[in-house]
Amino acid sequence: MATRKHYSQEFKLKAVKLVTEQAQSPTAVARSLGICATNLRRWVRLSEEKKELAFPGKGHQALTTEQQRIKELEAEKKQLKMEQEILKKAMAFFAKDQL
Incomplete structure (x- = not known):
């Protein structure tokens, strides 16, 4: 049975910034970071929808x-x-x- 990988809030935000601010393709960024492109696309969508509340981090409490x-x-x-x-x-x- 495969274990599920958990990525930190900081990692997700940096990956999203590579796509949004540096205009790199999600596929290329995902490949370079060793993550699934589908995950990265979902993170980008979440960050666009929820802004800074997209990745709450530990305890699932969003930081202001x-x-x-x-x-x-x-x-x-x-x-x-x-x-x-x-x-x-x-x-x-x-x-x-x-x-």
């Missing part, structure tokens, strides 16, 4: 635009903190070489 923005900002903050730590370590490393 504000909630999505908060999620994006939190991810950006995490990335910036990681980059800051890397820079601190690099600065300490190069300061040690100066002595």
Whole structure:
């Protein structure tokens, strides 16, 4: 018995953007991502009908635009903190070489 694949909200949105914003064919995008073209066409249709509520993600609770923005900002903050730590370590490393 085959198991059903589950794709994340982020993956679906990126796949849909490749079709809608970059004007690529659903078949070509599906082939490059290794997914079924029928699924991708359904995702595109859903995103056109429901906009940001098309792929609710975990728990089947749709995120509002504000909630999505908060999620994006939190991810950006995490990335910036990681980059800051890397820079601190690099600065300490190069300061040690100066002595």
